[in-house]
Amino acid sequence: MLIKSNPSWVMKEGQETPESIYLNRRNLIKGFAGALAVGSIGGNVGSALAQEGRKPLEFTHNDAYVLDRDLTPEDVNITYNNFYEFGSHKQISANAAEHLKPRPWQVVIDGLVNKPLTLDVDDLIARVGGLEERLYRHRCVEAWSMTVPWIGFPVQKIVDLVEPQGSAKYLRMETFNDGSMADGIGSQPWYPWPYVEGVTMGEATNDLAFLAVGAYGKQIANSMGAPIRLHLPWKYGFKSIKSIVRFSFVEERPVSYWENISDGREYGFWANVNPQVPHPRWSQATERVLHTGERVPTLLFNGYGDQVAHLYDGLEGELLYR
Ligand code: MTE
Numbered sequence: 001m002l003i004k005s006n007p008s009w010v011m012k013e014g015q016e017t018p019e020s021i022y023l024n025r026r027n028l029i030k031g032f033a034g035a036l037a038v039g040s041i042g043g044n045v046g047s048a049l050a051q052e053g054r055k056p057l058e059f060t061h062n063d064a065y066v067l068d069r070d071l072t073p074e075d076v077n078i079t080y081n082n083f084y085e086f087g088s089h090k091q092i093s094a095n096a097a098e099h100l101k102p103r104p105w106q107v108v109i110d111g112l113v114n115k116p117l118t119l120d121v122d123d124l125i126a127r128v129g130g131l132e133e134r135l136y137r138h139r140c141v142e143a144w145s146m147t148v149p150w151i152g153f154p155v156q157k158i159v160d161l162v163e164p165q166g167s168a169k170y171l172r173m174e175t176f177n178d179g180s181m182a183d184g185i186g187s188q189p190w191y192p193w194p195y196v197e198g199v200t201m202g203e204a205t206n207d208l209a210f211l212a213v214g215a216y217g218k219q220i221a222n223s224m225g226a227p228i229r230l231h232l233p234w235k236y237g238f239k240s241i242k243s244i245v246r247f248s249f250v251e252e253r254p255v256s257y258w259e260n261i262s263d264g265r266e267y268g269f270w271a272n273v274n275p276q277v278p279h280p281r282w283s284q285a286t287e288r289v290l291h292t293g294e295r296v297p298t299l300l301f302n303g304y305g306d307q308v309a310h311l312y313d314g315l316e317g318e319l320l321y322r
Helices: 019-026 074-079 121-127 156-162 183-187 257-261 305-312
Strands: 106-111 117-120 132-139 144-154 170-175 196-200 210-215 229-231 244-250 286-289 294-297
Touching: 074 144, 106 121, 106 156, 117 121, 144 156, 144 229, 196 257
Parallel strands: 106 244, 144 286
Antiparallel strands: 106 117, 132 144, 144 210, 170 196, 170 244, 210 229, 286 294
């Protein structure tokens, strides 16, 4: 029987380890030679963690996505993570996530489609016809944020590959569910594994919906969701499912992992960023920008409203912002 339990990241903000203490303790930023210039991936910041064996990727930089702040250093992105399959703490990469084996990695794309596919992630990458780099902001529901130079391709590319039928209304995604690669699966049996997320077809085919296979010029780090993870920059971070093994085009709305855990009371299906709609237990008005010591106002749809606000026309009765 499923035992419902609150994740530790629903704690009040003040209860988190202050970032400065966390970072100093680990001495992570030592080798970092200054903030990377916005619009360029700069050099390799040289973390000893989670770097081994990650290949550099070929990609073109997409100028359409510009940031209003500096890039978060790679070391910070790799070492400050939510990845519950490996435990409910932020220090995932230094230990547990190194057990993840991102290759070989089979991906299934199925459901209400004309051309279902089962293929290796590298074959999928070869079939989408070129990778691009996009600089995105990432806003966690816990009220911290970072920026990431993702490398990947729009979700639209897999839609094109499998040709969903008219009856497909949602895209459901699932993370691996293999306790031999991830200790947290077995040690936290009260969570409803596998991690599941879903989006409407309108959201999936919006240009912002991005599947990342790399970051900072290389294959994506284990702790960030290797070998392939979603990023939806206008939604709270928990929608951006990591280490995906299955994409299914379905008629019924999927129940998301945290929606399931909280019975929809704290985390919902839509989870669009909105500073004016507080989480039941804390404000969403501002966010802590990791590595900067700054707290800045949070923007509606995390600043991406021009591209996505229209997706929610006529849905005002839904809990769009949690
Ligand atoms: N995907 C899986 N499979 N497991 C998780 O625990 N955490 C989510 C999301 N995707 C999570 C996941 C949450 S709460 C956030 S904020 C982001 O991943 C964190 O991504 P990052 O660690 O790369 O910053």
